[in-house]
Amino acid sequence: MSNAITQELAKKKNYIxxxxxxxxxxxxxxxxxxxxxxxxxxxxxxxAIKKAHPGIEVLRLFAVDGASPVGLIQGHxxxxxxxxxxxxxxxxxxxxxxxxxxxxxxxxMRVILQGLEKSAHQKHIVEGxxxxxxxLGFQPVFKNLDYEVTSSYNxxxxxxxxxxxxxxxxxxxxxxxxxxxxxxxxxxxxxxxxERDFQSFVGMLKTSALRANFDPRIxxxxxxxxxxxxxxxxxIFLSKWKDQDVAGTFIITHGxxxxxxxxxxxxxxxxxxxxxxxxxxxxxxxxxxGYSLYNMGGVEYPEPHEGESGWGLWRWKRxxxxxxxxxxxxxxxxxxxxRKLMDATRQTRKRFGL
Numbered sequence: 001m002s003n004a005i006t007q008e009l010a011k012k013k014n015y016i017x018x019x020x021x022x023x024x025x026x027x028x029x030x031x032x033x034x035x036x037x038x039x040x041x042x043x044x045x046x047x048a049i050k051k052a053h054p055g056i057e058v059l060r061l062f063a064v065d066g067a068s069p070v071g072l073i074q075g076h077x078x079x080x081x082x083x084x085x086x087x088x089x090x091x092x093x094x095x096x097x098x099x100x101x102x103x104x105x106x107x108x109m110r111v112i113l114q115g116l117e118k119s120a121h122q123k124h125i126v127e128g129x130x131x132x133x134x135x136l137g138f139q140p141v142f143k144n145l146d147y148e149v150t151s152s153y154n155x156x157x158x159x160x161x162x163x164x165x166x167x168x169x170x171x172x173x174x175x176x177x178x179x180x181x182x183x184x185x186x187x188x189x190x191x192x193x194x195e196r197d198f199q200s201f202v203g204m205l206k207t208s209a210l211r212a213n214f215d216p217r218i219x220x221x222x223x224x225x226x227x228x229x230x231x232x233x234x235x236i237f238l239s240k241w242k243d244q245d246v247a248g249t250f251i252i253t254h255g256x257x258x259x260x261x262x263x264x265x266x267x268x269x270x271x272x273x274x275x276x277x278x279x280x281x282x283x284x285x286x287x288x289x290g291y292s293l294y295n296m297g298g299v300e301y302p303e304p305h306e307g308e309s310g311w312g313l314w315r316w317k318r319x320x321x322x323x324x325x326x327x328x329x330x331x332x333x334x335x336x337x338x339r340k341l342m343d344a345t346r347q348t349r350k351r352f353g354l
Contacts, residue, residue, distance in 0.1 A: 155295065
């Protein structure tokens with residue numbers, strides 16, 4: 001940050017820098033100063049989203065109190081015909097906005113949210129939603145600024161014990177049995193950072209997506225790999241069996257957290273439990289590297305019961321004996337008049353089959 005900018009900021013109180021392109025070093029220096037990992041708010045994540053999806057714009061706000069950074073917020077939205085729709089801030093892997101731990105107070109949160117609304121008006125963004133961990137509070141601030149909770153979901157996080165023995169003893173006996181079964185069958189897990197490792201993983205991710213009928217977001221995964229591998233914070237863990245890669249997971253590290261960003265496998269090898277051992281080895285590595293948490297992404301809220309949609313994945317995840325963190329989805333219409341006009345136009349076009 002230049003001396004001129006610093007001197008100007010020092011004259012102001014709770015000044016909001018609204019700049020879509022702050023230098024990545026400035027952005028990440030503040031973000032990295034906070035102990036908690038926050039994948040969705042990293043500069044690299046914003047760049048990956050923008051490059052993966054044509055027509056997507058990234059919004060970034062950086063807040064300072066005098067010359068001291070106190071918070072930031074990053075989101076992305078669809079830009080079409082001069083207007084923005086579906087502003088999304090945060091996701092199943094991280095909280096948004098980010099407030100400095102030593103200054104986590106309602107005033108700073110209010111300033112950031114007000115800056116967000118001002119920026120939304122300037123950019124003609126009609127509406128948006130913000131994902132926020134319930135445990136962090138600030139519900140009165142959101143309510144006073146007319147945000148409404150429209151949905152929620154859980155994030156599954158595995159605390160990494162200080163010793164591997166404690167971590168191993170904590171997981172469900174069935175998981176330990178499956179890991180041992182994989183080892184006895186000759187499954188080996190390697191941690192790689194090469195393009196070959198990544199392409200092998202992508203192939204298994206595509207196979208899994210076809211089998212389970214989900215969108216693998218390959219382009220987004222590829223851009224995330226480029227962004228994070230260039231700074232040494234992306235790795236691919238691969239289970240190998242009979243000289244073939246049979247399961248893998250894409251790990252991105254930030255702050256105190258290792259994020260399991262995506263996973264894929266070959267069904268023919270499930271009998272030797274390659275999915276269990278690949279995540280166990282990733283957790284083992286993360287623990288040895290000093291990370292505190294292993295974030296496995298979102299699950300439904302409330303947790304599904306046997307026979308319901310999502311039950312199989314939830315049953316598999318819960319055996320890692322992690323914790324559920326509820327994420328509230330706050331929504332707000334920034335331009336209500338324009339929203340009504342767009343809705344009316346959409347209904348008219350639908351009525352006449354246009």
